[in-house]
Amino acid sequence: MQHRTVGDLMTWPVVHVRTDASFKAVAEALAGNDITAVPVVDDIGHPVGVVSEADLVRKVAQHPDPAGPTRLPEPRDRLAGERVTVEELMTAPAVCARPEWSIVEAARLMVTEGIKRLPVVDEADRLVGIVSRSDLLRVFLxxxxxxxxxxxxxxxxxxxxxxxxxxxxxxxxxxxxxxxxxxxxxxxxxxxxxxxxxxxxxxxxxxxxxxxxxxxxxxxxx
The missing domain is CATH 3.30.1340.30 (Histidine-containing Protein; Chain: A;)
Structure with a gap:
């Protein structure tokens, strides 16, 4: 019997962003590729986190409500014009899989960690793909x-x-x-x-x- 592995099911090439990417750059990457999350990589391609639509919405929810009462800024509030980077928004550390893993291994890790997708890394921990819950379920077709x-x-x-x-x-x-x-x-x-x-x-x-x-x-x- 030949079993499909994570490497067989993963998506490659992977849409990803760097740690210094802006909020808008992430929003554009998600919308432009019709995806809901992207891995965040460092200068040498190692995944350090994942940023999702939920992370961006969480940031938006912190903004003052235009329909609500005006309040004075508090000392901890971000200064006007100060840049928001993906490193502040992402979920870290990145929980990753290996290409040779079985579907069961990947599914168990997703369930244990309560996540929807796993960046896939090679022996040097460089990003080589991403696998989602829908990818794993393709075998049941x-x-x-x-x-x-x-x-x-x-x-x-x-x-x-x-x-x-x-x-x-x-x-x-x-x-x-x-x-x-x-x-x-x-x-x-x-x-x-x-x-x-x-x-x-x-x-x-x-x-x-x-x-x-x-x-x-x-x-x-x-």
Missing amino acids: RRDDALREEISGDVLIRTLGLAPTDMTVEVDAGQVTVEGLVDDEHLVPVIERLCLGVDGVVSVHMDVSRRSDDTHAFDRRD
Whole structure:
């Protein structure tokens, strides 16, 4: 089985900005490329943060409300004309992925960190791409017949050495049902795990019996 990696799914070249970019330059980069966030890199291309529409809106929300009461400036207020840079607005440090990572690794990091995208860096920590949640979900657009063929041929026959007549595989909207017979009941969770590892599989239902006792079935649902 060949699994898609972050490097297969990431976007490259990457729209990015430098740490000294202005508020307007970031807004133009987002609007001009129809994106919602960009990595921020230093002078040698290392990601140091990410700046998003939400970061820009947060800054705008700090402005005085034209419809509200006029107030005197406080000592901590920015002086008129003082330049706002992306370094003050970005979320840092940048949480990054590697091109060789699996989809599962990237997805787990996004969930753990509560973020929508990951800059991708090479061995020297230079920016080489960006991967988003929608990029990772592209693997679930695979056709059911492609999933069935990979599970039947690669997983059951070539990897596990099972006879084609021993197993049947049905796939409906990425949900897999495996039925058949095995000589060893301990093979059931192995089959399930390998099926779940196929790119595009949403869930696996195992309805598999041990050959020596066809009346005993191991029924597992995820």
